[in-house]
Amino acid sequence: MSPVSASSWSQPEIFALIGRTPLLPLRFGAEGVTIYAKAEFTNPSGSIKDRLALSILRDARNRGLLSADSIILECTSGNTGISLALVGTALGYRVKILMSETASVERRHLMRHLGAEIQLFQPTRGYLTGIELSRTMAAADPRIFLPRQFENPLNALDHEENTGPEIIMQMMKKVDAFVSGYGTGGTLTGCGRALKRHNPAVQIVAMEPAEAAMLSGESPCCHSIEGVAGGYVPPLLTGAAIDRVVKVTSADALAMTRRLAREFGLLVGTSSGANICAALQTARRLGPAARVVTILCDRAERYYSTSLFASPEFRANENSGQIPGGQLRQATAGTNPGPVATGNGAAATGQPAPIEPEASYAIGI
Known part of the structure; x- marks a missing residue:
C-alpha cells in the first residue's frame, strides 16, 4: 500500500471514529458518589x-x-x-x-x-x-x-483542543475536578489547560502508582499499572497546573479494574482502575455532590497475560463446578440446567442481584 496523498490523507474511514468519546456516569453506591468517566477505550484501536x-x-x-x-x-x-x-x-x-x-x-x-x-x-x-x-x-x-510522544507539544495540544472541550461540553460546563494518571503527560497537561481556562477553580489531580510516586519525590520502582509512571517524569508535565497528587497501589488498581468489569460491565485496563481509585479519593475529599471526571484509557484484552487476569479467584473458578461432558451435552440438549438469575431482585431492592462465580465445564469432545 502506497501512502495516501497529502490532499486526501484523512480519507481512511476509520479516522472518523477517533475522538468524541462518550462520558459515562458511574454510580458507586457503597461510596455514595458518582464518577464521570471518559470512555477512551471506544476509540478504534481501543485506547486514548x-x-x-x-x-x-x-x-x-x-x-x-x-x-x-x-x-x-x-x-x-x-x-x-x-x-x-x-x-x-x-x-x-x-x-x-x-x-x-x-x-x-x-x-x-x-x-x-x-x-x-x-x-x-x-x-x-x-x-x-x-x-x-x-x-x-x-x-x-x-x-x-520520530513522533516523540513524550516531548511533542502536539500530544498535550490535542487534548487541550479536543478532549478537554469535549469534557466541558458533556459535563454542561460543571466540573469540580479532573483526575488522570500520566505516561507521556499529554492527557493530564492538555485537559488540565482546557479545564483551567474554563474554570480556574477546577482541581487537576495527578494519579501515580504508590510504588513509583515520582511526583511525590520518591524513587521509581516496579508496579503493575501498565502505561503510567514509566521511570521518569515526562517533559510534557513541566509547568502543568497540578493541584494535587494521589497515590494508588497496584493492588488497589487491579481490584478496582476487576470491580469495573463485574459491577459496570466495563472491560478496561489497569490504568483505568487506578484512575477510578484516585477519582473516588478525590470525590470523598470534595463531598458527594462533587463532579469528578477521569479517563478510562484502554480495553482489557491487551492484559490477558498480566496480573489483572491472574487473581486467586480466577484460578478457583477454573477448578470448580466441573461436570462430565455427557451430562453437559444432555443439559444443553433441552433439559433445564437450573435456575436463571433475573433482574427482578435488583428492581425490588435497588441493588444488583448477586452473581455466582462462573464454572468452567469440561466438554467431552
Whole structure:
C-alpha cells in the first residue's frame, strides 16, 4: 500500500471514529458518589492514544516531514504503538515500534496484527532506554520519523483542543475536578489547560502508582499499572497546573479494574482502575455532590497475560463446578440446567442481584 496523498490523507474511514468519546456516569453506591468517566477505550484501536497518533501524523504530513519511504519509529509501552500502527499503516507507511520486554504480549500481537514491526529492549532505565535507542536509530537512518510522544507539544495540544472541550461540553460546563494518571503527560497537561481556562477553580489531580510516586519525590520502582509512571517524569508535565497528587497501589488498581468489569460491565485496563481509585479519593475529599471526571484509557484484552487476569479467584473458578461432558451435552440438549438469575431482585431492592462465580465445564469432545 502506497501512502495516501497529502490532499486526501484523512480519507481512511476509520479516522472518523477517533475522538468524541462518550462520558459515562458511574454510580458507586457503597461510596455514595458518582464518577464521570471518559470512555477512551471506544476509540478504534481501543485506547486514548488514537488521538495522539492522528494528531502527530496529520501534522507531520502537512509539514512535509513524511515521504513515501518514511518509517514511523516510536518507543512505547504499547498503546501508542497500537495507535501508530493503526493510523500509520492506514496511511500506507511503514511503522516500527520499540517496546519494553516487560509490556504485555497482547499489545505486541495487536501491533503486528495491524502491520507494525516490533523491536524489544530491556528497560534498564524505564522509558529512557527506548527513547535513547530511537534517537540513535533515527540518527543512522534519514527515513525515520520520530513522533516523540513524550516531548511533542502536539500530544498535550490535542487534548487541550479536543478532549478537554469535549469534557466541558458533556459535563454542561460543571466540573469540580479532573483526575488522570500520566505516561507521556499529554492527557493530564492538555485537559488540565482546557479545564483551567474554563474554570480556574477546577482541581487537576495527578494519579501515580504508590510504588513509583515520582511526583511525590520518591524513587521509581516496579508496579503493575501498565502505561503510567514509566521511570521518569515526562517533559510534557513541566509547568502543568497540578493541584494535587494521589497515590494508588497496584493492588488497589487491579481490584478496582476487576470491580469495573463485574459491577459496570466495563472491560478496561489497569490504568483505568487506578484512575477510578484516585477519582473516588478525590470525590470523598470534595463531598458527594462533587463532579469528578477521569479517563478510562484502554480495553482489557491487551492484559490477558498480566496480573489483572491472574487473581486467586480466577484460578478457583477454573477448578470448580466441573461436570462430565455427557451430562453437559444432555443439559444443553433441552433439559433445564437450573435456575436463571433475573433482574427482578435488583428492581425490588435497588441493588444488583448477586452473581455466582462462573464454572468452567469440561466438554467431552
